[in-house]
Amino acid sequence: MSLNIAVIGAGAMGGAIGTRLLETGQALQVFDLDAQRVADLVALGARAAPSAAMAAAASDYVITSLNSPAIVEAAVFGPAGVAAGARPGTLVIDMSSIDPEATRAMAARAAEAGLRWVDSPLSGGAPKALIGELTLMAGGAAEDVAEAHAVLRHVASNYTHMGPVGAGQTTKLINQVLCGLGFLAVAEATKLALDAGVEAAKVPVALRGGRADSAILQEYMPRFATRDYRRTGRIDNMVKDLEGAHDLARRTHTAMPLTALCLEIHRMLTAAGLGGEDQAALMEFFTGARGPME
Numbered sequence: 001m002s003l004n005i006a007v008i009g010a011g012a013m014g015g016a017i018g019t020r021l022l023e024t025g026q027a028l029q030v031f032d033l034d035a036q037r038v039a040d041l042v043a044l045g046a047r048a049a050p051s052a053a054m055a056a057a058a059s060d061y062v063i064t065s066l067n068s069p070a071i072v073e074a075a076v077f078g079p080a081g082v083a084a085g086a087r088p089g090t091l092v093i094d095m096s097s098i099d100p101e102a103t104r105a106m107a108a109r110a111a112e113a114g115l116r117w118v119d120s121p122l123s124g125g126a127p128k129a130l131i132g133e134l135t136l137m138a139g140g141a142a143e144d145v146a147e148a149h150a151v152l153r154h155v156a157s158n159y160t161h162m163g164p165v166g167a168g169q170t171t172k173l174i175n176q177v178l179c180g181l182g183f184l185a186v187a188e189a190t191k192l193a194l195d196a197g198v199e200a201a202k203v204p205v206a207l208r209g210g211r212a213d214s215a216i217l218q219e220y221m222p223r224f225a226t227r228d229y230r231r232t233g234r235i236d237n238m239v240k241d242l243e244g245a246h247d248l249a250r251r252t253h254t255a256m257p258l259t260a261l262c263l264e265i266h267r268m269l270t271a272a273g274l275g276g277e278d279q280a281a282l283m284e285f286f287t288g289a290r291g292p293m294e
Helices: 012-023 035-042 052-057 069-077 100-112 125-130 142-152 167-196 200-207 215-226 235-252 257-274 279-287
Strands: 004-008 027-031 061-064 091-094 116-119 134-139 156-163
Touching: 004 012, 004 052, 012 027, 012 035, 012 125, 027 035, 027 052, 061 069, 061 142, 069 100, 091 100, 091 142, 100 116, 100 167, 116 142, 116 167, 125 134, 134 142, 134 167, 142 156, 156 167, 167 200, 167 215, 167 235, 167 257, 167 279, 200 215, 215 279, 235 257, 235 279, 257 279
Parallel strands: 004 027, 004 061, 061 091, 091 116, 134 156
Antiparallel strands: 116 134
């Protein structure tokens, strides 16, 4: 039996999530300010909604996939937003990567409007969404997180309840610290391999299964070596997430010197005009030589 789901935000991630839900037979309402993004999902079988409110009114579950707390707030609580159309008890699943404090505030506001809230940010990006293998970290009441799994099982192979509302977003910030440092370490190691005359593409093969192995090593060292900058993510999105981790560390009095350095390198590349490029463009920090960018 198909589920009635609204997707609010049909960008790179929302579009991939929507595509996967349609492929698994779900009934999808979609709203985005970008008409072309909506049209892409309509071509696959979704129904276009004229507003977030009307998308929510026709759905039992609402997925938001947006870039900032302000955009999520506007989409849910603004004029013609989700809260204006959703039936009481509707479950909002926010798959955006945003600040835990903002998440808790919006969840409280949603409860006042009769809505339930689960924060379920993701790891794996659009490629994993399209094959149903996202890693999701969820925050919310246990019964709501369990119910959200009825929707999210179609896009995720790893789904973990981390605690109350906001715990998912906190875990995502931890994930981004590990990823940001991992990308930087692999880029630096790639440069050393190239300078030392070692065939960089063979390094991941040689290290597979050892302690230094990782998904980032396997995917990105060959890309760093050839300056393959095809987009699967954005440097400026990593800036946003690392800034969120930095803010959380300040509130928890946690020393994070490596994260601070990683953030500044990402900021430097963004200031140099590379914010819209994939993480593979971190190689520019070490080489300064522009590779092919799409």
